[in-house]
Amino acid sequence: MAAPEPQPPEGCRALSALLSGIAQVTFHGNARITEELLRAQLYPEAPPEEFRALRAKMGGLLQSIASADMDSNQLEAFLTAQTKKQGGITSDQAAVIAKFWKNHRTQIHESLINQSRWDNVLKNMNWRVDLKSQLRHIDQINTPVAIVEMELGKNGQESEFLCLEFDEAKMSQMLKKLSEIEESMTLLTQTT
Amino acid sequence: MAAGSSGALARALARALAALDDSGAMEKIRLIPQDFFAELCEQIIQHLNHKIPGINTVDLCQRIQTSGVDINIGDLAKVANTLSFLFSTAARNNLSTEELVTTLGSGVSMLPKHAVQVIRHVWNEQGKAIAVSEDARDMATVGQFVDMKWKLGVAMSSDTCRSLKYPYVTVTLTVADPSGQITDKSFEMTVPQFKNFFRQFKEMASVLETV
Numbered sequence: 524m525a526a527p528e529p530q531p532p533e534g535c536r537a538l539s540a541l542l543s544g545i546a547q548v549t550f551h552g553n554a555r556i557t558e559e560l561l562r563a564q565l566y567p568e569a570p571p572e573e574f575r576a577l578r579a580k581m582g583g584l585l586q587s588i589a590s591a592d593m594d595s596n597q598l599e600a601f602l603t604a605q606t607k608k609q610g611g612i613t614s615d616q617a618a619v620i621a622k623f624w625k626n627h628r629t630q631i632h633e634s635l636i637n638q639s640r641w642d643n644v645l646k647n648m649n650w651r652v653d654l655k656s657q658l659r660h661i662d663q664i665n666t667p668v669a670i671v672e673m674e675l676g677k678n679g680q681e682s683e684f685l686c687l688e689f690d691e692a693k694m695s696q697m698l699k700k701l702s703e704i705e706e707s708m709t710l711l712t713q714t715t
Numbered sequence: 716m717a718a719g720s721s722g723a724l725a726r727a728l729a730r731a732l733a734a735l736d737d738s739g740a741m742e743k744i745r746l747i748p749q750d751f752f753a754e755l756c757e758q759i760i761q762h763l764n765h766k767i768p769g770i771n772t773v774d775l776c777q778r779i780q781t782s783g784v785d786i787n788i789g790d791l792a793k794v795a796n797t798l799s800f801l802f803s804t805a806a807r808n809n810l811s812t813e814e815l816v817t818t819l820g821s822g823v824s825m826l827p828k829h830a831v832q833v834i835r836h837v838w839n840e841q842g843k844a845i846a847v848s849e850d851a852r853d854m855a856t857v858g859q860f861v862d863m864k865w866k867l868g869v870a871m872s873s874d875t876c877r878s879l880k881y882p883y884v885t886v887t888l889t890v891a892d893p894s895g896q897i898t899d900k901s902f903e904m905t906v907p908q909f910k911n912f913f914r915q916f917k918e919m920a921s922v923l924e925t926v
Contacts, residue, residue: 638876688860701912
């Protein structure tokens with residue numbers, strides 16, 4: 524079964540654009556890019572069934588590559604195997620896919636990461652330092668305090684605003700904990 | 716204290732107690748054992764005195780439930796808020812113990828006898844020490860940072876991606892909201908987000924030092 528053979532270099536451009544379109548839909552949640560739109564824009568001469576087959580094949584390959592977050596070695600091995608398969612891809616197509624992945628890997632991986640973040644995230648943070656003067660509590664006269672506003676919420680849902688006050692002692696406490704986290708993070712990224 | 720203002724005060728306190736009754740939380744006061752009720756009042760006074768950042772309603776509620784009393788956290792919170800209002804109003808108006816009990820007026824008959832005894836005792840012992848700060852009203856929307864817990868994890872894979880492999884830190888902030896309730900707020904950060912978070916706190920700290 525022969526796949527539609529794109530003629531280089533136009534064919535390469537069309538394939539590259541197709542991969543972009545597929546990525547938009549699959550990873551970035553862009554619902555406006557329909558199959559019909561892609562066919563009309565990129566492969567207007569191709570019969571619908573042939574285009575559908577091409578789109579499905581490329582989509583499947585991109586899905587496998589993204590799911591494994593392939594590095595260049597893995598990708599080369601994978602694509603080479605695909606060129607040798609019955610009903611696989613041409614070496615030109617492999618080259619286009621390799622170039623596409625090289626340019627879009629980080630972005631696509633980040634999208635996949637975001638898709639799996641279901642808990643509250645810190646969407647934004649603002650702060651200022653106030654000089655708080657309370658005349659009736661002697662130990663609090665003219666204490667500098669940091670007022671921090673954090674915007675928390677789940678992706679795509681309404682935010683909650685948390686407004687907190689930190690005096691110097693509380694700030695030290697916070698910094699100490701944050702240092703602990705940083706230490707652990709450094710250890711973790713060193714060993715993985 | 717002028718008769719007019721004491722009348723208004725009595726009405727305000729009576730309204731607060733009536734609201735508690737309407738919500739069904741008054742029933743619950745009757746159920747709270749005296750020593751727990753006293754502990755609650757103590758914590759409220761200490762919070763008003765800025766000695767503690769907040770009232771640990773979650774912990775208190777659990778212990779009350781363990782003793783066999785059926786009360787939920789929402790009811791306990793309503794009771795705590797009402798008592799806090801009573802005590803801070805009394806402080807702002809410099810009420811003596813007798814004045815407080817008199818001003819509670821009809822509200823007293825709603826409260827169980829042991830509760831009135833506790834309020835009277837706690838106010839007698841510690842009420843005079845409360846100096847209500849003017850700033851308290853301005854800071855109404857700001858909470859106090861109490862503590863922070865964290866855990867570091869690595870998301871390995873998911874249904875949409877077999878090889879995620881990203882580290883993230885989950886932070887839980889324990890905060891005391893302006894009314895004194897202590898709650899936990901959690902959120903996640905990736906490594907770059909955490910680095911930014913840390914950097915901002917370091918900036919804040921250096922500004923705090925120089926101010």
